[in-house]
Amino acid sequence: MKLFPFAGPALGAAGLALSLLLSAPIGAQSEAPASEPPGQEQPGATRPIEQGRMGGMISPIEPLPFRSELERRRFKALTNELRCTVCQNESLSESTAPLARDLRMEVFGMLQDNRSDMEIRQFMVDRYGDFVLYRPPLAGHTVLLWGGPLLLLIGGLISAVVVIKKRRQAL
């Protein structure tokens, strides 16, 4: 076998193309209704501070009356992996949007009701779609998304082996 001079760059470019192709479903996931659609608005800044169910303002730094350390950790984990539906790439835990505040309270309320993490995530998906999950489920339309990196890794390893072998032979 002869050394193929463009093997490296060509494979690199092919990898890039493949990753872009694979990013299509990622885009479908992450871009869905990412930004506020034109003309839509959020309740908010000009309004008086909302009173949450706990009787105080709910902000990312507001301490909520958790019953245990475990509950606090679950709350943190859940709000970190749920997307704020009205912000560009912010999780529920980071966002100061009023809707995010409402949703945090909803998560907190469900924790108080002893609902499981699965149930809480499902509650959000039922209303806002898979888009709210930073980790989308493994399903038919997300197979490429989840399997893509593995495919790229295998492809890269195979091409690396091939290139190394060729170079050895050329020496």
Place this chain on the structure above:
Amino acid sequence: MIRMLVPLGVFLGLVALLLISLPTAEQRRQVTSPLVGREVPNFTLPGLHDPDVMRSTADLRGQPFLLNVWGSWCFSCRVEHPYIERLGREAGVPLVGFNWRDERGEALEWLGRFGDAWTFHMVDFEGRAAIDLGVYGAPETFLVDHRGIIRHKHIGPVDQVVFDDLMRRILEMRTEAGS
């Protein structure tokens, strides 16, 4: 010589890929709510003019209706208001106002100034029913058929084009309900 064309081929492939995928990104953003095709969530909320009257989405079962999410703080709601008024007059189905995270006084003043063509309003001050509806922002307009299934959701203000589209869909729903 042919080998030198390989990177060019890859490049052209990339260009083709981007040309195909970039224009559809906008469509993906307009992805519909998972609630479309499902039953409208059942919630009971007080009225706006009549806070003592509790109204439920279940009361409307048996006929198609429109549900329009608005708030007096929402400028786009003012923009779409002429079309909402027309929907209230011309659609021939109840037009329910979903007053979201608003103050009663301000909402009533807003209606006094711009007109109130809604059949009635439901007030969601805390925003919990809005979460059940999967509301992102205001305005939003839902079309619910006589079986209580959400058939369509429009995000953002209604303009002439959207108005025509909504009227067509409402006519469809009315025909279905009649047969």
